[in-house]
Amino acid sequence: MKKAIIEFENFSFRYRVQKLPSLTEINLKIYEGEKVLIVGPSGCGKSTLANCINGLVPFSYSGVTEGTLKIKGQNPAELGIFGLSKLVGTVLQDTDGQFVGLTVAEDIAFSLENDCVEQAEMKRRVEETAETVELSRFKGHSPQALSGGQKQRVSLGGVLVDNVEILLFDEPLANLDPATGKYAMELIDRIHSNSEATVLIVEHRLEDVLHCKVDRIIVMWEGRIMADTTPSRLLSSDILKKAGIREPLYITCLKYAGCEISAQDRPENIRSIALEGLEKSISAWYEKKEPQPAGEVRERLLELKNISFGYENNNTVLKGVNISVNKGEMVGIVGRNGAGKSTLSKLICGFEKPSEGSVFLEGKCIDKDSIAERAQKIGLVMQNPNHMLSKPMLFDEVALGLVTRGWKQKELEARVFECLKICGLYEFRNWPVSALSYGQKKRVTIASILVLKPQVIILDEPTAGQDFRHYTEFMEFLLKLNRESGTTILMITHDMHLLLEYTQRAVVMAEGTVVADDVPASVLTDDDIIQKASLKRTSLYELAIRAGISDSRSFVQHFIDYDRRGRFNG
Amino acid sequence: MARLLSYSDNGSPVHALSGTTKLLYFLVWSLVSMITYDTRLLLFMFLSSLVVFKISRVDFKTVAFVLKLILVFLSINLIAIFLFSPEEGVDIYGGRTVLADLFAGYSLTAQQLFYEFNVALKYFTIIPIALLFILTTNPSEFASSLNKLGLSYKISYSVAITLRYIPDMQRDYVIVSQAQQARGVDMSRKVSLYKRIKNAALVLIPLFFSSMDRIDTISNAMELRGFGKKGRRTWYAAGKIRRRDRVIIASLVCFAILSIVITFADGSRFYNPFK
Numbered sequence: 104m105k106k107a108i109i110e111f112e113n114f115s116f117r118y119r120v121q122k123l124p125s126l127t128e129i130n131l132k133i134y135e136g137e138k139v140l141i142v143g144p145s146g147c148g149k150s151t152l153a154n155c156i157n158g159l160v161p162f163s164y165s166g167v168t169e170g171t172l173k174i175k176g177q178n179p180a181e182l183g184i185f186g187l188s189k190l191v192g193t194v195l196q197d198t199d200g201q202f203v204g205l206t207v208a209e210d211i212a213f214s215l216e217n218d219c220v221e222q223a224e225m226k227r228r229v230e231e232t233a234e235t236v237e238l239s240r241f242k243g244h245s246p247q248a249l250s251g252g253q254k255q256r257v258s259l260g261g262v263l264v265d266n267v268e269i270l271l272f273d274e275p276l277a278n279l280d281p282a283t284g285k286y287a288m289e290l291i292d293r294i295h296s297n298s299e300a301t302v303l304i305v306e307h308r309l310e311d312v313l314h315c316k317v318d319r320i321i322v323m324w325e326g327r328i329m330a331d332t333t334p335s336r337l338l339s340s341d342i343l344k345k346a347g348i349r350e351p352l353y354i355t356c357l358k359y360a361g362c363e364i365s366a367q368d369r370p371e372n373i374r375s376i377a378l379e380g381l382e383k384s385i386s387a388w389y390e391k392k393e394p395q396p397a398g399e400v401r402e403r404l405l406e407l408k409n410i411s412f413g414y415e416n417n418n419t420v421l422k423g424v425n426i427s428v429n430k431g432e433m434v435g436i437v438g439r440n441g442a443g444k445s446t447l448s449k450l451i452c453g454f455e456k457p458s459e460g461s462v463f464l465e466g467k468c469i470d471k472d473s474i475a476e477r478a479q480k481i482g483l484v485m486q487n488p489n490h491m492l493s494k495p496m497l498f499d500e501v502a503l504g505l506v507t508r509g510w511k512q513k514e515l516e517a518r519v520f521e522c523l524k525i526c527g528l529y530e531f532r533n534w535p536v537s538a539l540s541y542g543q544k545k546r547v548t549i550a551s552i553l554v555l556k557p558q559v560i561i562l563d564e565p566t567a568g569q570d571f572r573h574y575t576e577f578m579e580f581l582l583k584l585n586r587e588s589g590t591t592i593l594m595i596t597h598d599m600h601l602l603l604e605y606t607q608r609a610v611v612m613a614e615g616t617v618v619a620d621d622v623p624a625s626v627l628t629d630d631d632i633i634q635k636a637s638l639k640r641t642s643l644y645e646l647a648i649r650a651g652i653s654d655s656r657s658f659v660q661h662f663i664d665y666d667r668r669g670r671f672n673g
Numbered sequence: 674m675a676r677l678l679s680y681s682d683n684g685s686p687v688h689a690l691s692g693t694t695k696l697l698y699f700l701v702w703s704l705v706s707m708i709t710y711d712t713r714l715l716l717f718m719f720l721s722s723l724v725v726f727k728i729s730r731v732d733f734k735t736v737a738f739v740l741k742l743i744l745v746f747l748s749i750n751l752i753a754i755f756l757f758s759p760e761e762g763v764d765i766y767g768g769r770t771v772l773a774d775l776f777a778g779y780s781l782t783a784q785q786l787f788y789e790f791n792v793a794l795k796y797f798t799i800i801p802i803a804l805l806f807i808l809t810t811n812p813s814e815f816a817s818s819l820n821k822l823g824l825s826y827k828i829s830y831s832v833a834i835t836l837r838y839i840p841d842m843q844r845d846y847v848i849v850s851q852a853q854q855a856r857g858v859d860m861s862r863k864v865s866l867y868k869r870i871k872n873a874a875l876v877l878i879p880l881f882f883s884s885m886d887r888i889d890t891i892s893n894a895m896e897l898r899g900f901g902k903k904g905r906r907t908w909y910a911a912g913k914i915r916r917r918d919r920v921i922i923a924s925l926v927c928f929a930i931l932s933i934v935i936t937f938a939d940g941s942r943f944y945n946p947f948k
Contacts, residue, residue: 159893185902193897200890203898205813205837205910212909217899219907229909247841261898454851474854483855489883490845491852493875503875504856551856 105134108269108301109156113170116151116160125151127326128170135268138295138302140312140334143323144347144570145541152323153271153305155179158187175268188214192262194255196274199247201258207249208233208242211260228264235294236260251440252283256290263294270294272304276311277568280439280597281639288314307570309343310351310642313371322346334371339364349571349600353642356662357381359669360388373642378649385650392661401429403466404591405451405481405559410460412446420446422615423460428559433585433592435602435623438612439637444595447612448561453477464558478504482552486564488544491551497523497534501550508555519554525584526550542573546580553584559591566598578605579670599627599639603663611636624660680811680836687729687805691912692814693821694921699806701929706798709936710791711944718798726801729809736804747796751789755779762788768947784947791943812836817908826906834891842884849879 111131117124125148133139143149154160155172162184172179179187195201204210208229215225233239236256241249246257255275262270272291276284292315295302306312309320313334320337322330323346330342337343343350353373357364362384364370368377378385405428412421421443428434436444449455451462453474461468464480485491494500501522505515523529526546531539536547545565552560565581566574582605585592596602602609602623609626611619613635619626626632627641643662647655682688687695706718754761762784763769770783810818816833820826850860858872895901936942 157897159897163893163896184896185899188897188899188902195890195894195897197890200887201894203834203891203895203900205811209813209909213895213900214898216906216909217902219903219905222907222909222911225907225909265898449851452851452855454855474851475857475859478855478857483852485848485852487883489886490848490879492882493849493853493878495878503858507857507859555856 105136107132108135108175109133110173111155111170112172114155114172115169116155116166118151118164118166121166123326125166125326126155129328131321131328131331133301133303135301136299137318138292138316139304139319139321140309140317141303141305141321141323142307142309142346142348143329144307144572147323147346148326149305149323150273151326153193153273153303156269156303157191157193157271158182158184188267189265190267191269191271192265192267193271193273194258194262194275196277199254199278202246202254205245206242207238207244207246207257207260210246210257211264213261214265232260232264235263236290250283251279252287255279255287259290259294267300269301269303272302272306274306274568275304276306276308280637281311281599282439282633282637284308284311285314285639288312292316307348309348311639313351317371322348333366335366335369338370339366339368347570347572349574351642352600352603352662353646355666356643356646357385359662359665360385373645373649382650385646386652389650389652389658389661392657393664395660395664401431403427404430404432404464405593406463406466407447407451408461408463410447410450410457410462412443412450412455412457412459420615421450421457424612424615424617426610426617426620428591428593430558431585431589431591432608433582433606434594435606435609436593436595436612437597437602437609437626437636437638442612442636443615444612445563448483448563448593448595451477451561452481452483478557479555480558482555482557482560484545484548484552484560484562484565486567488541488548491548492536492544495535495537497528497536497539497547498532500536500547501528501554504551504555522550522554525553525588527580542569542577545569545577553590557590559593561593561595563595564597565594566596566601574601581605599641603627603641603659604666611638613637622660624663625656628656628659680808682811683730685728685730685809686917687725688809689917690809690921691914691918692810692818693912693914694918695806695810696815696818696822697922698925699802701925702802703799705929705932706795708942709932710795710942711932711936712787712791712794712946713944714932714935715791715794715798719794722798722801726805729805731805731808735808739804740800743796743800747793751793754789754792755785759785761785765943766945766947770947787946807836811910813908813910814912817911820906820908821911827901830900838884838887841887842880845880845883846876849883850876852879 109132111129114126114129115124116126129152141149141152151160154164156174158179160166161168174182174187175190202210203213211229211232212225215228233242236259238253238256238260241253246254249257275287275291279287288311291302294300304312317334320332320334321328322337322342329346330337338350338354353376354364354370362381369375407424407426410421410424411419413419424447436447438444446455450457453472461470463469469477492500494503498519502515502519505518520529520532523532526549528543528546528550531543536544539547566577569577578601581592584590594601594606606623609619609621609623610617611626611632618635619629619632627638628644630640632638633640641659643659644655647658652658706715709715759779763782765788766784768784771780772783772786773781775781812833815836816829819829819832853872853875854860858875860869860872
């Protein structure tokens with residue numbers, strides 16, 4: 104019998120500044136050497152639960168606790184945050200913000216420094232750890248200069264160097280491109296099997312975490328534990344739907360095809376699930392596919408012709424890029440970090456000037472237009488709403504663009520109200536921005552762009568950090584906007600689900616060039632493109648192959664069409 | 674975008690010195706330059722600081738903006754000295770050679786001019802060394818040097834982290850100001866200065882909030898990894914005091930003693946060419 108390393112008993116917690124408890128009557132035991140996934144929608148208490156384990160609650164965020172929590176048989180309050188840090192290593196979600204060292208080596212050494220380890224010993228242990236996290240070559244680099252996946256490995260190294268017994272990952276997939284996320288999961292899995300550490304992963308992207316084996320899944324809902332079960336039992340139940348968590352796509356697809364999934368079928372992974380006897384229903388469902396309506400011919404709106412660009416140190420970021428976007432389209436731009444996606448949006452908005460090539464809008468060259476002039480027609484919504492919000496009150500924030508253009512109060516108010524209604528923010532019009540949730544703030548930034556009635560909106564990672572419910576709400580809102588006002592929408596994203604579900608076309612970037620420009624179903628079933636651009640093959644593709652359907656592309660397309668019809672009718 | 678005042682290692686001999694050496698050098702150099710008004714000594718110090726700057730191979734462009742700013746303040750300072758104390762030089766050097774009679778009883782004397790020249794020269798001896806110190810010292814090593822000189826490591830580390838965040842803040846500033854410009858907030862020279870200041874304030878709020886987020890994350894990250902646990906800590910980046918550091922520190926001490934002797938040899942801090 105294994106020993107429990109984390110024990111919650113009738114544990115409740117309420118933050119000092121909040122009325123309602125964030126955790127209610129938690130009873131949970133986690134055993135030594137287990138690998139446990141904690142899932143749940145935003146605000147369900149999963150981060151609070153993690154913070155109770157690493158000591159940020161109550162040492163950084165104070166509040167009222169009831170019941171008991173024991174970590175390795177000890178009371179965290181007595182261990183203190185420093186005592187806990189010897190037991191629990193946390194890899195925070197914001198990989199950029201958590202670096203303290205100037206170089207990778209120094210950052211890994213940070214906790215050793217605080218422990219007064221001598222320099223020579225420190226160098227030896229950093230060397231060892233850098234090897235474990237596969238960063239030996241980067242020891243002298245600045246962590247900021249690394250890619251997203253490497254950054255995460257630096258943070259991981261920083262906690263591994265201490266030989267902690269519990270590893271806690273807070274949304275490890277949040278800032279990674281799909282291929283890197285897959286790799287991160289494999290690395291965590293390797294570290295878990297090579298050490299005796301207990302691994303806790305807090306994440307809402309279930310399918311991506313299940314890429315590697317997980318012993319147990321805890322589902323949280325409104326501060327309580329809704330389920331505590333094995334992956335196979337969870338996936339064969341209807342708990343996920345109730346908890347607002349996206350189930351793996353192949354499961355959704357099997358359900359569409361009318362298949363029953365039971366825990367014995369090992370549904371936790373597309374490679375392990377037993378499909379014997381189900382092929383027939385899958386094929387039957389696939390045979391019902393309807394021919395695709397021919398795409399309507401649309402006018403060209405935005406055109407990038409032969410664009411090249413490099414920053415000051417002459418590194419070429421973009422090489423001869425040609426992209427055209429038609430009126431009313433929803434287009435996704437994908438590719439790994441540093442492939443030039445964000446640079447592209449800066450060039451379109453005029454923040455940077457291309458070294459070669461031109462940008463056309465409605466057939467007119469806009470190379471000479473200033474940022475403000477372009478902003479009348481092209482709106483950019485940045486990833487982090489805090490970078491955009493500059494007024495304390497919601498109304499003023501949305502009105503800002505019109506105020507600077509010298510609009511009269513009456514017309515301005517009418518336009519702002521109209522826009523707030525479209526964005527579902529009308530009831531909040533007198534609220535301070537700071538009182539809104541993250542998703543609402545994101546909407547405010549869209550409203551503040553929309554109020555200028557641009558023809559194109561560019562969104563940088565529109566759904567990053569949002570759970571399934573907020574994701575769906577937000578994307579449905581964009582879809583409505585696109586359909587009703589005809590606004591063209593360009594999205595830069597890492598999210599393969601978004602690509603499949605909400606875009607008509609995917610532009611794939613790699614190494615500063617466009618490597619594919621096609622419908623999402625083709626892009627996500629093409630191994631060559633997937634590899635070049637660090638994407639991830641959709642599990643639907645594997646499902647098609649395993650069910651003996653040769654045209655996997657058309658299978659995926661059928662899924663998308665079926666799924667969309669379902670959403671519009673229901 | 675050019676980075677203002679941020680450390681980058683180009684492998685020059687100045688970069689290779691230990692942080693402690695550079696900190697000591699900077700402190701002693703400033704002290705001597707503050708004490709002495711000996712023009713010959715100041716000229717020598719000014720020229721040698723230029724030589725050190727040259728050796729460091731720091732790109733002049735990275736300091737041009739800051740230098741301009743300092744020059745503006747220096748000019749204001751010099752004018753203010755003249756306005757408030759126009760006869761300071763006369764008192765010091767004991768002579769009154771009027772070069773021109775100005776307004777309201779103010780006259781420009783050779784002594785005052787020479788005095789203000791000395792003040793300006795003091796600035797110029799310190800500026801290159803101060804800039805070099807910031808540009809060539811690895812912030813973590815700087816923190817460990819402060820700590821070695823007896824300052825609490827918590828304070829030392831805060832100083833280092835502040836230095837580290839200068840480039841991050843600059844990056845945030847660019848992002849935020851671009852976001853504002855895209856909504857029609859004009860910050861170019863096309864609008865009046867008042868409007869520009871008002872518009873710049875729009876950038877400050879998001880900048881403030883994103884910095885607060887940053888501080889929250891970093892302080893959690895540091896605490897989770899045991900920062901502040903003990904009264905003492907070791908430093909991964911602590912520079913070893915090598916032979917050349919010892920040589921430089923030794924010659925620095927000799928120079929300091931010598932310059933104090935030269936300065937006070939004639940009984941006054943001032944070198945007087947008017948006698």
